[in-house]
Amino acid sequence: MPSWIQQAAHRGILTSRYPRVAASEPDEIPLTARGPLPTGPIGPAAVDGCPVGAISPSGVDQGRCVRCARCLATGFRFGAPIEMAGTSPASLRTSTVAPAPSGAGSLAELGRSLHVFLVDVGSCNACNLEVLALANPFYDASRLGIFFTNSPRHADVLLVVGVPTAAMIEPVRRAYEAIPAPKAVVAIGACPISGGVFRGQPGLRSSLDELVPVDLFVPGCPPAPTQILDALLTLAGRGRRER
Numbered sequence: 001m002p003s004w005i006q007q008a009a010h011r012g013i014l015t016s017r018y019p020r021v022a023a024s025e026p027d028e029i030p031l032t033a034r035g036p037l038p039t040g041p042i043g044p045a046a047v048d049g050c051p052v053g054a055i056s057p058s059g060v061d062q063g064r065c066v067r068c069a070r071c072l073a074t075g076f077r078f079g080a081p082i083e084m085a086g087t088s089p090a091s092l093r094t095s096t097v098a099p100a101p102s103g104a105g106s107l108a109e110l111g112r113s114l115h116v117f118l119v120d121v122g123s124c125n126a127c128n129l130e131v132l133a134l135a136n137p138f139y140d141a142s143r144l145g146i147f148f149t150n151s152p153r154h155a156d157v158l159l160v161v162g163v164p165t166a167a168m169i170e171p172v173r174r175a176y177e178a179i180p181a182p183k184a185v186v187a188i189g190a191c192p193i194s195g196g197v198f199r200g201q202p203g204l205r206s207s208l209d210e211l212v213p214v215d216l217f218v219p220g221c222p223p224a225p226t227q228i229l230d231a232l233l234t235l236a237g238r239g240r241r242e243r
């Protein structure tokens, strides 16, 4: 039986308590979504074994990591904090600690509600599914004033999944232009941060911030819904890191 059903039967409620749950309590997030951290000095076997070049002697680039788990055999463990969103790809390069709180509450002036427009610029569909899970009864983002909209003209946030393909460069730029200010852009997953598993393939841009200004980068492949929720709440100045 899935653990979230067991939790619901135990608690008597279905909906996640995030972000009200304390950081010390278990969160509804698979361990593999939390990013790898080294347990000791990083050796050449780990550096050479990473299929996307995310490991260097100084640490892990969480924005490149595709959570393949290959490094677990060379002195790493999954366990990075849930709140991993950063304000730049460079802020996702960690050694043994999580990035500092981003403080990217650029939409805090909008108050209690955020409207989100989702654009897929070339995903494998997994990040899409994790974003759309925010609308299901478990994550229920509407309880936190977060709603999806089908028009960029009604949106505050542009959420982008996938590695930017040539055909989607102009549509994503037009979507960004159509959103009224104040607005923010969030890149979801390794693909729009670094190209992910598609990095270096012909016809692809390696990062979304080559096309539009990006406020927050959420690492993962795919990130868990809770991590995406954290990024949206951080924009609104209501994230757990801000509490």
Ligand code: SF4
Residues within 6 Å of the ligand: 036, 049, 050, 051, 052, 053, 054, 055, 060, 064, 065, 066, 067, 068, 069, 070, 071, 072, 076
């Ligand atoms: S889990 Fe991430 S850091 Fe580890 S080998 Fe895979 S891609 Fe590289």
Ligand code: SF4
Residues within 6 Å of the ligand: 066, 122, 123, 124, 125, 126, 127, 161, 162, 163, 188, 189, 190, 191, 192, 196, 197, 220, 221, 222, 223
């Ligand atoms: S980041 Fe990973 S899960 Fe998300 S679209 Fe790219 S390959 Fe798929």
